[in-house]
Amino acid sequence: MASVWVGTRGTIRDAPGFNASRDAEAIRKAIRGIGTDEKTLTDILTGRSNAQRQLIAKEYRAAAGKDMKDALKGDLSGNLERIMVALVTPPAVFDAKQLKKSMKGTGTDEQALIEILASRTSKQMKEVAQAYYTVYKKSLGDDISSDTSGDFRQALLTLADGRRDENQRPDEQVAKKDAQILYNAGEKRWGTDEGKFIEVLCFSSFPQLKLTFEEYRNISGKKLEDSIQSETSGSFEDLLLAIVKCANNTPAFFAERLHKSLKVRTQDAAFFNQSFNLYRHTKETGIFGLKHTIGICSQKEML
Structure with missing residues (x-):
């Protein structure tokens, strides 16, 4: 997972002794047959970094012949399903999809735009913009421009461009x-x-x-x-x-x-x-x- 500025706190680190194949098999067993072992799913997916979860998803597809995301959707429901699916979604793609949802249809979810654009680093926003274009074949900036206006739009566009100087030392x-x-x-x-x-x-x-x-x-x-x-x-x-x-x-x-x-x-x-x-x-x-x-x-x- 990309580093995130969180004051004096750290970032989520890789789990020691990680084995992607073993975790993928455990997840496959947890969602196979009647009933779902939600504890195993939660223990594994919350105990791994994003990079490790992506490796697990890759191993799962190789072993099961289907996307782990689709398997989770088929066995879970409600907020637990959304969280588990989101955990195996790359952060930039997840943010890109949330931004698209906030600007989809009539009206705009300004609070969702604010939550993402105000809190992400410049590096993260560049990754989100790339993911947005990859998924939707449209520019994030263009969609923000068409759905917002005035000073709010200008500030959002500046943040979306990833123009914050993260290397600036306090002076x-x-x-x-x-x-x-x-x-x-x-x-x-x-x-x-x-x-x-x-x-x-x-x-x-x-x-x-x-x-x-x-x-x-x-x-x-x-x-x-x-x-x-x-x-x-x-x-x-x-x-x-x-x-x-x-x-x-x-x-x-x-x-x-x-x-x-x-x-x-x-x-x-x-x-x-x-x-x-x-x-x-x-x-x-x-x-x-x-x-x-x-x-x-x-x-x-x-x-």
């Missing part, structure tokens, strides 16, 4: 300059220069942004989130706030979204995406492990 002087730019673009003037907010929040690295937030508070006497709420509105405001939250603590961003989704008694894709993305983008020993998330999903199905 106090740059932070002071950027904080002043943000202050001048909002609190200090009549009206708001939204372009300056995009320039700083969509291009700087998360570590650099955290330093900028501190300097902004020194200059303005208030948190940047408060200024964003008073100076912007709608989906553009939601996106900027999401970027600030991700820069400060990405796992906490997903935890907050999961907490909100748990208040709604639903089995829809929005709940699943929040639950699964929380897992995918935090360390399993962090806020929630996948097994715990699956338990939450299963309990929710029974509500």
Whole structure:
């Protein structure tokens, strides 16, 4: 799995003593015949890194003559099925499909766009854009352009292009300059220069942004989130706030979204995406492990 910026937390690592053929055979036995050994499926697929899961899927196809994804779909149902299938889907492809769903048909799921584009690294977004084109033969940027508008669209396109400088090291002087730019673009003037907010929040690295937030508070006497709420509105405001939250603590961003989704008694894709993305983008020993998330999903199905 590609590395993800999660503050001081780590990323999911390869399981020691991994044997793709052995795992593939165990999964084949777990879904063969009457009934399904859900515990075996959960133990294996949640205990392996994405790279290892892709090797298991390859071995499964060689041994069983069919895609493991199709086999899982045939034996499972509900949120458990969606999670297991998502686990054997490459992350970039998974994100590409979620983005397509958010822009499909009438209306746009702005929150789904925000959740993905605000939290992914530039490298990940380039992989997502490539996967999007491979699957749909269309440009991710073109679809975003046709489904959104204004400053929200411009910010999304910047993020979708993967233009954030992930290699930028925290620099106090740059932070002071950027904080002043943000202050001048909002609190200090009549009206708001939204372009300056995009320039700083969509291009700087998360570590650099955290330093900028501190300097902004020194200059303005208030948190940047408060200024964003008073100076912007709608989906553009939601996106900027999401970027600030991700820069400060990405796992906490997903935890907050999961907490909100748990208040709604639903089995829809929005709940699943929040639950699964929380897992995918935090360390399993962090806020929630996948097994715990699956338990939450299963309990929710029974509500």
